[in-house]
Amino acid sequence: xxxxxxxxxxxxxxxxxxxxxxxxxxxxxxxxxxxxxxxxxxxxxxxxxxxxxxxxxxxxxxxxxxxxxxxxxxxxxxxxxxxxxxxxxxxxxxxxxxxxxxxxxxxxxxxxxxxxxxxxxxxxxxxxxxxxxxxxxxxxxxxxxxxxxxxxxxxxxxxxxxxxxxxxxxxxxxxxxxxxxxxxxxxxxxxxxxxxxxxxx
Amino acid sequence: xxxxxxxxxxxxxxxxxxxxxxxxxxxxxxxxxxxxxxxxxxxxxxxxxxxxxxxxxxxxxxxxxxxxxxxxxxxxxxxxxxxxxxxxxxxxxxxxxxxxxxxxxxxxxxxxxxxxxxxxxxxxxxxxxxxxxxxxxxxxxxxxxxxxxxxxxxxxxxxxxxxxxxxxxxxxxxxxxxxxxxxxxxxxxxxxxxxxxxxxxxxxxxxxxxxxxxxxxxxxxxxxxxxxxxxxxxxxxxxxxxxxxxxxxxxxxxxxxxxxxxxxxxxxxxxxxxxxxxxxxxxxxxxxxxxxxxxxxxxxxxxxxxxxxxxxxxxxxxxxxxxxxxxxxxxxxxxxxxxxxxxxxxxxxxxxxxxxxxxxxxxxxxxxxxxxxxxxxxxxxxxxxxxxxxxxxxxxxxxxxxxxxxxxxxxxxxxxxxxxxxxxxxxxxxxxxxxxxxxxxxxxxxxxxxxxxxxxxxxxxxxxxxx
Numbered sequence: 331x332x333x334x335x336x337x338x339x340x341x342x343x344x345x346x347x348x349x350x351x352x353x354x355x356x357x358x359x360x361x362x363x364x365x366x367x368x369x370x371x372x373x374x375x376x377x378x379x380x381x382x383x384x385x386x387x388x389x390x391x392x393x394x395x396x397x398x399x400x401x402x403x404x405x406x407x408x409x410x411x412x413x414x415x416x417x418x419x420x421x422x423x424x425x426x427x428x429x430x431x432x433x434x435x436x437x438x439x440x441x442x443x444x445x446x447x448x449x450x451x452x453x454x455x456x457x458x459x460x461x462x463x464x465x466x467x468x469x470x471x472x473x474x475x476x477x478x479x480x481x482x483x484x485x486x487x488x489x490x491x492x493x494x495x496x497x498x499x500x501x502x503x504x505x506x507x508x509x510x511x512x513x514x515x516x517x518x519x520x521x522x523x524x525x526x527x528x529x530x531x
Numbered sequence: 532x533x534x535x536x537x538x539x540x541x542x543x544x545x546x547x548x549x550x551x552x553x554x555x556x557x558x559x560x561x562x563x564x565x566x567x568x569x570x571x572x573x574x575x576x577x578x579x580x581x582x583x584x585x586x587x588x589x590x591x592x593x594x595x596x597x598x599x600x601x602x603x604x605x606x607x608x609x610x611x612x613x614x615x616x617x618x619x620x621x622x623x624x625x626x627x628x629x630x631x632x633x634x635x636x637x638x639x640x641x642x643x644x645x646x647x648x649x650x651x652x653x654x655x656x657x658x659x660x661x662x663x664x665x666x667x668x669x670x671x672x673x674x675x676x677x678x679x680x681x682x683x684x685x686x687x688x689x690x691x692x693x694x695x696x697x698x699x700x701x702x703x704x705x706x707x708x709x710x711x712x713x714x715x716x717x718x719x720x721x722x723x724x725x726x727x728x729x730x731x732x733x734x735x736x737x738x739x740x741x742x743x744x745x746x747x748x749x750x751x752x753x754x755x756x757x758x759x760x761x762x763x764x765x766x767x768x769x770x771x772x773x774x775x776x777x778x779x780x781x782x783x784x785x786x787x788x789x790x791x792x793x794x795x796x797x798x799x800x801x802x803x804x805x806x807x808x809x810x811x812x813x814x815x816x817x818x819x820x821x822x823x824x825x826x827x828x829x830x831x832x833x834x835x836x837x838x839x840x841x842x843x844x845x846x847x848x849x850x851x852x853x854x855x856x857x858x859x860x861x862x863x864x865x866x867x868x869x870x871x872x873x874x875x876x877x878x879x880x881x882x883x884x885x886x887x888x889x890x891x892x893x894x895x896x897x898x899x900x901x902x903x904x905x906x907x908x909x910x911x912x913x914x915x916x917x918x919x920x921x922x923x924x925x926x927x928x929x930x931x932x933x934x935x936x937x938x939x940x941x942x943x944x945x946x947x948x949x950x951x952x953x954x955x956x957x958x959x960x961x962x963x964x965x966x967x968x969x970x971x972x973x974x975x976x977x978x979x980x981x982x983x984x985x986x987x988x989x990x991x992x993x994x995x996x997x998x
Contacts, residue, residue, distance in 0.1 A: 346854070347847035348727055348827045352964040357945045361597070361612035363571035363619050365680075375966050380952075404847040406728040409761065409827075410964060411943075412663040412677035413569065432728050435697075435763050436663060436677050443681035493695070495555045506681070507580070510689045513549050513557060517691055520548035520559055530784035530792045531561050531589075531656065 331445050333503035337426065338472040339399030341463040342389050347404035351437065354408065354416040368415055369422030390423075394466035400473065402456065402463045403430040407448075408437025417444045427473050429480070431456050442496045443506065447475060449490045458486065475501060535802035537699045538768050539734045542674040542799070546657045548691055557691040561656040562673075565592035565629070565683070566642045567620040568945070569661030573684035574623040583627065585690040590629040591651055594620050595641045596945045598634050600908050600935035605635070613946065627687075640911025640937035643667040643880040647751065648911055650780025654769035654796040659686055664880045664961065665764075666757040670750035671777070672769035672799050674734070677758060697763045698808040700733035701801075704741035706815040711995040713820075713890065714749030715882060715959065715978035717741065718756040720818045723831035725811055730762030733809060736801060737767050741815035747776040748886035755881045756961055759828040768800040822867055822991055823963045823976040825855035830963070834981070834993045838865040858965055859973050860953070867991050870975070874956040875905040875986040876968070877979055878935075879942035882959035883910025887979040888918050891959075892926040894983035894997055900931040901989035906948070907932050908940040930986070944969050957985035 359371045377388050384391045390398060401407075401420070407430040408416060417440045420428070428441070429449045441448045451459070462469050462482040469483035475497060480488045499506065510517075524531065536544070549557040563586075570592070577583070584590055597613035598604065608614035617634065624631035632639045638649065643664055646652045658668045658675035661683040668675035678692065686692055702721055722729070735757050737750075745753065750767050757765025767773075774793060777783045784792045819833035830852075832839070840863035841852040856863065861870070877883075877891050888907065907927050909915035915937055918924045924934050941948040942960035950956055950972025959982050963974040975991060984992040 345847060345850070347851045348829075350827075350962075350964045352962070352967050356966050356970075357943050360568050360945060361610075361616055363575070363616060365572050375970065380970070404851075406731070406761070409727050410663065410962060412661055412665075412679055414572075414661075414679035414681060417679075432731055434728075434761060435731060436679060436758075440679035440681065443679060493555075494553050495551070495693075506693060507582075507685050507688050510557060510685065510691060510693065514689075516549040517557065517559070517689060521690070524545075524559065528655075528792070528795065530653070530788040 331503045331505060334445055334447060334475050334500040336472065336474045336476065337399065338470050339426070340395060340397055340467050341400035341402050341459065341469065341471050342395040342398035343460050343463040344389060344401055344403045345460060348406045348409055349403055350410035351408060351413050351416045352410055355413065355419040360413060360415050365418050366422060368419035369424065372419040372423045397424065399424055400427045400429065400471055401425055402459045403428055405431045407433050409434040412436045414440045414443070417441045417446055421446055429456060429459055442500060445500065445503070447473070447500060449480070451488065451490060455488050458482065458488065535805040537801045537805045537807065538672060538736050538766050538799055539674065539699055540805070542655055542657065543696055545655065554695055556694050556696070558657060558694045560659050560686050560690055560692055561589060562646070562651055562658040563590045563686050564642045564646050564658065564660035564665065565590060566596055566660070566662060567594040567616045568596045569680050570623065570683055571616060571619045572680050573687055574627065576684040577687055582688045584629060584687045587628040589690065590687065591646065592620055592624045592629055593632040593639055593642050593645050594634055596939045596943065598938040599946050600938045600940045600948060602936060604936055637912040637916065640914065641880045641883060641939055643755070644883055644910035644914065647671065648780070648913055650777060650783035653777060653783065653792070654773060655799050659692060663758045664755050667751050667755040667880055669754035669757065669765040670747060670767050671773055672766060674764055674766065676764040698733045699806065700730060700735045700762065700809040701807040702735050702737050703739040703812045704737070704815050705739045705812060706741060707744065708741050708815045708818065711820055711980065711998055712818050713978040713980060714745050714752040716818055716821050718753045719821045719823065719828065719831045719976060720813060721811070722756065722760045722828050723821065724813060725760050727759060727827055727829045728761045730757060730760040733762050735760070735762040735765045737765060742767060743770065746886055747772060748884040751884065752881055756828065759961060769796050820978065820981050820994055822981065824859065824861060824867065825852065826858055826963055826965050827855070828961070828963060828976065830855060832867060834867055834991060836867055838863055838867065840864070868993060870991045871955065872957045872985045872990055873903045873954045874950065875902050875982050876941045876956055876958040876960065877982050878908030878910065878940055879960035880910065881961040882979050883908065883914065885914050885917050887959065888914070888923050891979040891983040892923040894980050894994060895930040895987065896926050898930055898987050900986040902986050905932045905986045906935055906941070908935040909937050911937045941968050943967060957982045957991065
């Protein structure tokens with residue numbers, strides 16, 4: 331996994347609440363056996379008409395937001411299915427950070443596994459970022475994970491919380507499986523104990 | 532004396548293989564269920580790293596999302612990508628030596644129906660699957676939740692999941708359900724009350740008389756949709772109903788092991804005085820047969836209601852409702868029972884079990900459908916066989932339903948079972964998201980009995996008028 335580094339980028343406003351995983355990546359694109367190449371299909375049914383033409387109103391089709399790296403979204407972003415194709419599609423599009431008042435748990439976890447940072451903020455602060463994002467491509471925000479800060483285009487600094495372990499993994503681009511395998515002895519001894527206590531499992 | 536624990540606390544504590552100082556745990560996984568859509572990249576990851584499946588005996592795979600449900604499916608899958616995905620699972624199951632129910636096996640079906648049916652799911656277990664509806668298995672008092680593909684790979688390689696403990700939430704349904712009201716109405720009513728983010732960060736324990744009164748099938752329906760309420764998992768404490776269901780299943784413990792298991796399972800309940808971070812209580816008597824009118828499972832109303840107006844809501848929901856009504860082609864103030872239905876779908880991991888088919892058949896018996904098309908997709912080959920034996924299949928067919936083979940089918944429409952643009956469906960599945968059942972398709976979530984009632988009248992209908 332690539333290391334998550336401080337960057338300055340364009341933020342796209344998506345104020346709709348309950349943006350679900352079927353919206354982020356419709357099921358027709360779940361048939362792939364790869365992780366890559368889904369960016370062109372991110373938000374497919376909102377982004378293209380039936381003939382594959384872009385729908386100009388959709389935010390990521392607007393000239394100002396075509397290269398967005400940050401999404402400022404409505405409540406409960408990523409609700410629905412466990413499909414990791416959703417963060418794969420967003421990451422492949424170029425999204426590195428999603429900000430909302432809340433995320434669905436599975437989507438939230440899936441983001442971290444793919445080098446993406448989901449940030450939860452109170453409504454008032456999401457509103458500030460939403461307003462800033464609406465100003466288009468000149469409104470570039472800076473996300474500094476180390477300092478846990480987002481800086482708006484006008485220099486306003488907003489602090490955010492992040493789980494320490496997840497932050498460590500993102501900053502260092504660490505592979506979870508490798509880390510867990512370092513604890514193989516603990517798993518072995520748990521397994522032996524569980525087998526004795528619950529042999530029917 | 533130790534502090535009183537919730538059911539979730541007890542199962543959690545019994546599965547922590549390692550805990551770091553910051554509370555990040557390695558949770559040991561007892562059962563890992565696998566299907567073809569969310570696993571190919573995980574197996575590929577193992578192969579690339581030269582890793583094996585750590586506990587193949589605890590790993591069970593079945594193709595369900597992509598498989599055709601038409602009777603001629605042995606001829607193979609037409610769609611190339613779907614075929615490749617199912618073939619990849621065939622190959623991976625063989626290569627990594629995991630339990631497998633291929634399409635040709637009569638036991639094949641939706642992973643969340645096959646697991647319990649075969650006795651893989653047992654009380655007190657941790658169960659994961661790369662599928663959000665893994666919550667279903669919570670009906671057994673198992674801690675069961677959906678995971679992403681990276682986590683699937685992590686569990687395959689290590690048999691553990693990196694987790695922090697969720698909060699405890701109690702959803703109590705007091706009293707008795709009225710006639711015509713089912714488990715599906717309970718679970719939708721709860722989501723209607725709490726919202727689709729109401730359970731976020733929590734594990735829900737469902738309890739109360741109305742939950743106790745449910746069969747295992749009904750409990751699975753309730754827990755299945757815990758994820759629709761945002762919860763990581765839903766749980767119901769195991770009791771005699773649970774033990775009765777589990778006993779004698781192919782992979783359930785037997786003899787002395789059964790007795791030992793039973794003794795432990797009987798300790799799996801929430802202690803008196805245990806702390807819940809959030810409590811929601813509904814009276815069963817207040818729950819009516821419900822339907823969804825919008826594009827989120829929280830958009831739910833009693834069938835006696837009318838389509839709401841965006842102005843009835845506040846905040847970001849106003850725009851979401853405007854968009855939903857436009858998508859659904861509905862007008863505020865319209866009676867729900869005036870909404871005409873084109874298609875009826877009975878099936879899915881929410882409502883594809885034998886009891887669901889019985890409930891629908893009860894309403895359909897001796898009658899004919901008025902909708903353009905109606906299909907029943909049993910949740911597994913064994914459910915299908917049982918329904919045929921009980922004469923239920925014949926009732927469906929006589930009424931004009933298509934009688935299909937097992938799979939996820941039109942719940943998410945990854946196979947050819949899809950709605951066309953503007954087609955309106957009463958469905959017993961779990962999501963009414965935009966495009967869920969087909970591009971621009973319109974979904975109303977209902978119970979099996981309500982789906983059957985809609986099939987007979989051609990509009991959303993209060994099933995109580997037919998009882």
